[in-house]
Each structure stands twice: as structure tokens, then as C-alpha cells.
Amino acid sequence: MKLLKKMIVALAFLPALALANEGGPKLDRAPDHSNNLSSLQNGAKLFVNYCLNCHSAASMRYNRMRDIGLSEDQIKANLLFANDKVGDLMKVSMSPKDAKEWFGVPPPDLSVIARAKASDGGSGSDYLYTYLRTFYKDESRPTGWNNLIYPNVAMPHILWELQGTRVPKYAEEKDPHEEGKVTHKFVGFTQVKPGTMTSLQYDEAIGDLVGFMNWMGEPAQNQRRRLGVIVLIFMSIFGVIVWRLNASFWKEVK
Numbered sequence: 001m002k003l004l005k006k007m008i009v010a011l012a013f014l015p016a017l018a019l020a021n022e023g024g025p026k027l028d029r030a031p032d033h034s035n036n037l038s039s040l041q042n043g044a045k046l047f048v049n050y051c052l053n054c055h056s057a058a059s060m061r062y063n064r065m066r067d068i069g070l071s072e073d074q075i076k077a078n079l080l081f082a083n084d085k086v087g088d089l090m091k092v093s094m095s096p097k098d099a100k101e102w103f104g105v106p107p108p109d110l111s112v113i114a115r116a117k118a119s120d121g122g123s124g125s126d127y128l129y130t131y132l133r134t135f136y137k138d139e140s141r142p143t144g145w146n147n148l149i150y151p152n153v154a155m156p157h158i159l160w161e162l163q164g165t166r167v168p169k170y171a172e173e174k175d176p177h178e179e180g181k182v183t184h185k186f187v188g189f190t191q192v193k194p195g196t197m198t199s200l201q202y203d204e205a206i207g208d209l210v211g212f213m214n215w216m217g218e219p220a221q222n223q224r225r226r227l228g229v230i231v232l233i234f235m236s237i238f239g240v241i242v243w244r245l246n247a248s249f250w251k252e253v254k
Helices: 002-012 037-051 062-068 072-078 096-103 124-131 199-217 221-253
Strands: 057-061 135-137 145-147 164-174 182-194
Touching (some): 037 062
Parallel strands (some): 135 164
16 A cells, blocks of 8 residues: 555656647756766755755765765754754655645655656756756646646745746747647747846756756765776776787697
8 A cells, every 4th residue: 555655656746748738848958067066065055955845865864965075064054954963864854744735745755866757858867957947937826836847746936036937938830730720839938027046047056956966866976987987997908918818828829
């Protein structure tokens, strides 16, 4: 029964990659900030301030952020809530029961969300980068917000103060497959109310946030890549040595 409930929750949060009748956008490529410590640190700040209120990251401990250049004092001063400790898991105080009542389904854990959202359309980072940049005002929704790549999303636009208020623009096009039918193609957004950030600044902030979530899904990924390069170099050198030894051995046999 518990497994069935988890599957229902997971299905409820699966993205609709495009609107069937509105021509939703394709996934934008997220910037790679995996080696940019200042970007990852800013992403951690955004994650704690905006995401960790509802979403947990129960597979991550605060002290793991020492790997992105933060000291324990910096973590305590900037990223911890009142009762949290540096060694605690990144959980939220909101109960699943309250979350279900407020949002319809409990917000998913974000520990590995950047890996879970990978698809043929792009990486999980690409999905998150596009998703967090395509919210728009929709008074017909309970939260007052909607999203282009996740229609009728239960999540409100938590970053609206940074991005401002926008509405989508559509252009009418003739359907090439059916004469007389008109389709609507998404062509951009109209800024109704400015936010505290410019469009470029907001995109950069989302790039930092998504970069942190991608790092959080596998904190040792950079170390793994470096180790992989070292192993390949070693195997290449070892292969050359074995090849020359083999040639020398058979030369004597002949």
C-alpha cells in the first residue's frame, strides 16, 4: 500500500514536456557550474532560502557543503535554521499530512531531483532550468500560477519576487495537417510587473540553483571524473608497456 502511494505521488509530479494545444517550449540547456564554487555556494543559499521551506533534501547533510568551500561557521551563520545542527539532514518541519492538504500531494524530496528528471528531451538540470524559468500568472489556478512545461502544476512560483510577473504570448498558425484548423504556438513572455532582478540576473541565479541541485544529487561527481581520467591515463600507459613487452617477448621466441 505504501509503495502504491509513493507511485501515485511520483506520477502526480511527472512533467508534461509540452502543452498539447499551445506548443510549449523545448528544454533549454542549463549552464554547467559543477566546478564553480562561488556559483554552487550561491545556489546553496537560494536552495535553503526558497526550496527548503517545503521540499526536503533528506539524503544530504548540511556539513557536506564543506565540499563546495563553505566552512562550518559559514554554514551555521547562513544556511541553518534555528534548531538545526551542521551534521543534520536537510529536512523540513512541515508534515506530509499538512503538505497534502495545502498542495494536493506532498512536495517531493529534492536530493536527487536533478538526476531523476533526466529524459530524452535533456538532462535533469535542463528540465529544472527550464521549469523554474517558465512560470506565468494564471488566475484560474488555485495558486495563481502555472507553468509551461508542467501544466496545472501544484507548486506556486516561489521566486516570483525575483523574476516578476509574466504572461505567455502565443501566435496563431495554420495546422499543416488539417485545413482550416488553427494552432497556437508559444513565442515568448510579456513582462507585466518587473522583479527585483533583471531577466539575465534571474537566469544566472536559476543556473546557480540548478547547479547546486545537480551537485547535491552526486556530491562526489567531480572527484569521480578526476579519478576516471587518472585511471584512463594509467591504463593507456600500462597498455603501451604491455604491448612493448609482448613484442619483445615474441621477438626472442622467434
